[in-house]
Amino acid sequence: MTVSSPRMPVRWHIGVFLAPAVLVYTAIMVLPLFGTLQLSFFRVVDGRDVFVGLDNFRTLLGDPRWSASFWNALGNNFWFFLIHMAVQNPIGILLAALLSNPRLRMRAFYRTAIFVPTILSFVIVGFGWKLILSPIWGVAPSILDAVGLKSLFAPWLGKEEYALTTLGLISVWQFVGIPMMLIYAALLSIPDEILEAAECDGITGMSQFWKIKLPLILPSIGIISILTFVGNFNAFDLIYAAQGALAGPNYATDILGTFLYRTFFGFQLQIGDPNMGSAIASIMFLIILMGVCIYLFGIQTRLRRYQF
Amino acid sequence: MNSKLARGLLLSAAVLSLAGAAQAQDVTLTIESWRNDDLSIWQDKIIPAFEAANPGIKVNFAPSAPAEYNAVLNSKLEAGSAGDLITCRPFDASLALYDKGYLASLAELEGMKNFSDVAKSAWITDDGENPFCVPMASVIHGFIYNKDAFEELGLSVPETEDEFFAVLEKIKEDGTYIPMAMGTNDQWEAATMGYQNIGPNYWKGEEGRKALISGEQTLTDAAWVEPYKTLARWKDYLGDGFEAQTYPDSQNLFTLGRAAIYPAGSWEISGFNTQADFEMGAFPPPVKEAGDTCYISDHTDIAIGMNANTEHPEEAKTFLNWVASPEFASLYANALPGFFPLSEEPVELEDPLAQEFISWREKCESTIRSTYQILSRGTPNLENETWNASANVIRGSETPEDAAKRLQDGLTSWYEPQKN
Structure with a gap:
């Protein structure tokens, strides 16, 4: 006696629907990524590509000059990231909390106004702020002068000690709309019943935000942190637009992206070195990969989620 | 960053192909350059003078931003989408292009004999055998x-x-x-x-x-x-x-x-x-x-060479010979006062400030x-x-x-x- 086992139908539609995304993503992201990794294991000797194993990485981290540039760029990159985490995200959350207040009027206007810089080109933001802060033509010195604080003005973008922080804050100004929007959406999705229940228990105002809303939006904050991390360690455009590829003054604003660009494509008399450039790109990839893994396995799995 | 570059390349390719379609009967030579400040001078003075003397050859001056020129040019050459004529930075940047086979040797070019060895020094192989760019100007x-x-x-x-x-x-x-x-x-x-x-x-x-x-x-x-x-x-x-x-x-x-x-x-x-x-x-x-x-x-600053992979080598050589001629030197030096010709033929300058600068060549030592x-x-x-x-x-x-x-x-x- 044969029992016809109920065969699962082949669910070919899954493959069909996935195919376009997988193909496009593979062609424009995965293949170049592996191409870069491959390039970083080679070096041009006498006009031919020679496999050198990890030599490029050894040079990058071992040679005193390369490693000084690398650690400088990495350190600057962490500072750039810290500024975003410490300034952009708290302000984003604050703005979202204010916007979600039902008594606030002209919410749509504020929301749009704060979000608009995000869609501006880096070049516009970079040149715009360079003009605003220009000691010669800028409005910043005259505005400070008008309120009697001219002495506070300095050519920030030209000073080693301020330039990177200034650029970080410019970037914060540009992108604060993104955490604001994400948190705003998360806040709106909190059901009214929960808030009403909290009110019945006497939790209102600030304590309602800290005790009820904040725990509920923690997963969104996690996502924002990781987006900030990935975005900052891939950053390049703003620094390039504002300070050029040499990331002056004295490499004070050099981050991994500009370091990679200078190395890979060359600059002025310096001829590009795609192999060393790929080594830097690979390390950037590893740093981002590690950061994302720490978040995924260390933090996200421990976040408590609430089902409504 | 990469995507921006790619977009730029696509765009310029599209523009080039459009330009090519419009004038299919003529040969169009494209010049890569970092002198975007000179765009109008090339379009209004230099190119018309050349085209009038050489019917059948059209020239398109396509500059990019100075700071990005080397990187953009390298990418274009690697991708095979660079123009027929390449404006040469002095010394190693161009020498590297020659060594990689992107620039053609101009040892045979008629016009090269109009230049002194010093003038050619920035665009010649270390053994002095193969010049690869026609010197245009010094600053x-x-x-x-x-x-x-x-x-x-x-x-x-x-x-x-x-x-x-x-x-x-x-x-x-x-x-x-x-x-x-x-x-x-x-x-x-x-x-x-x-x-x-x-x-x-x-x-x-x-x-x-x-x-x-x-x-x-x-x-x-x-x-x-x-x-x-x-x-x-x-x-x-x-x-x-x-x-x-x-x-x-x-x-x-x-x-x-x-x-x-x-x-x-x-x-x-x-x-x-x-x-x-x-x-x-x-x-x-x-x-x-x-x-x-x-x-x-x-400083020997600017020269022009030929893309080794150009489809129109003969027309490109015609252009380079013209660049080496006294006619071009005079046209260029007076259209762009401050770029001093390197050819051995003396050129009459009209601009007083440029005259002042070039007069130092007589009383001071050049380097x-x-x-x-x-x-x-x-x-x-x-x-x-x-x-x-x-x-x-x-x-x-x-x-x-x-x-x-x-x-x-x-x-x-x-x-x-x-x-x-």
């Missing part, structure tokens, strides 16, 4: 000043360094003008218009430059540190906030008449002539003591920028480091001695003749 460094301001303050043109600083001091005391328009934000001005401008007087031009290449002198020798010490003194005479002042800022400060002196390259002349409404003069870098021989940086030949082949790149060091020294964040030592250490790390 001379010096200082451009506002004649009206000098008259108003009763100043005369400084000839020695002491006089130079005395003039700066007087302008500063008076307070109407910023003594000197320069910023350190873009870094290259500090090196090019600062260090390479005044330096030849200290290292005695070609003598010092060649001694550095052969390893007889080092960057920590007095002749190479002194110019940094002089640069460090410039700080007090630059405008407020010069640390964040960019190159266009400096140009505007001078042409708006707010600054009295502008450390310059002669390439500024045409731009300044249209912008400034006061009379301008120029003086060569001041010498140490009155009567010293003066040295000027007369080229010290970092360009051979010395910027390694890592760290001496030219880029010099930008950084010059900017640091002017800002006062590094002493001249420290900067020189850092540069020398970097050079010693890869350059054999300097190792002993």
